Amino acid sequence: MSLGAYLLGALDPAERADFEAHLHRCDSCRGELVRLSPLPGLLHRVRVEDFEDAVEPTEADLLVVPEPEPRRGVWAKRKVLLSAAAAVVVLAAAGVVGFEVLRPEPTSTPPSVSWSATDSASGVRADVRLIDRSWGTEVKIKLHDVPPGKPCKLVVRGRDGNREVAGWWGSGGQDEEIPGSTSIGRSSISRVEVVTDDDIVLVDVPAPA
Numbered sequence: 001m002s003l004g005a006y007l008l009g010a011l012d013p014a015e016r017a018d019f020e021a022h023l024h025r026c027d028s029c030r031g032e033l034v035r036l037s038p039l040p041g042l043l044h045r046v047r048v049e050d051f052e053d054a055v056e057p058t059e060a061d062l063l064v065v066p067e068p069e070p071r072r073g074v075w076a077k078r079k080v081l082l083s084a085a086a087a088v089v090v091l092a093a094a095g096v097v098g099f100e101v102l103r104p105e106p107t108s109t110p111p112s113v114s115w116s117a118t119d120s121a122s123g124v125r126a127d128v129r130l131i132d133r134s135w136g137t138e139v140k141i142k143l144h145d146v147p148p149g150k151p152c153k154l155v156v157r158g159r160d161g162n163r164e165v166a167g168w169w170g171s172g173g174q175d176e177e178i179p180g181s182t183s184i185g186r187s188s189i190s191r192v193e194v195v196t197d198d199d200i201v202l203v204d205v206p207a208p209a
Contacts, residue, residue: 119201127141140180
């Protein structure tokens with residue numbers, strides 16, 4: 001549960017610090033975090049109509065357990081995020097939104113582009129590969145010289161001003177190729193940013209002129 005909450009930005013600062021300390025010691029969790037990092041992008045592609053044929057909730061599912069007053073805001077946010085994540089998993093299992101997970105893409109190599117940039121202030125370099133998919137764009141990013149221990153989000157910006165978070169991860173894995181996904185089409189992407197959870201831009205990778 002902590003891994004999903006961390007990935008979706010639903011942990012409070014103390015919980016996040018505890019979980020990141022665990023990540024530094026656990027190779028398995030770090031690998032799982034990289035594997036699941038496209039999940040936020042998947043959530044952008046869930047439509048209200050996708051829930052129409054979903055499994056009806058049982059009486060137990062509808063029971064509401066009161067939350068402690070002091071942490072109501074935190075738990076409310078977490079419930080929404082984790083419920084959305086659970087919905088994607090359920091719908092994928094039902095074949096509703098699992099198209100990119102359960103159904104392979106055509107065997108021909110899809111069009112892709114590669115962008116790179118280095119931030120003069122932070123010194124962080126990013127190599128980004130954007131791959132055309134039927135559902136949007138698959139993102140592959142490698143970061144170099146990023147400070148360890150920082151939760152980061154991958155932000156994709158469209159030429160029309162649209163903005164999507166394409167993935168979350170911890171910054172401990174230097175030079176690893178981190179996957180992400182966005183519903184924004186490749187030709188419509190204007191830039192890709194790596195941003196800390198307190199909204200500091202580590203590196204901005206614009207489309208080549």
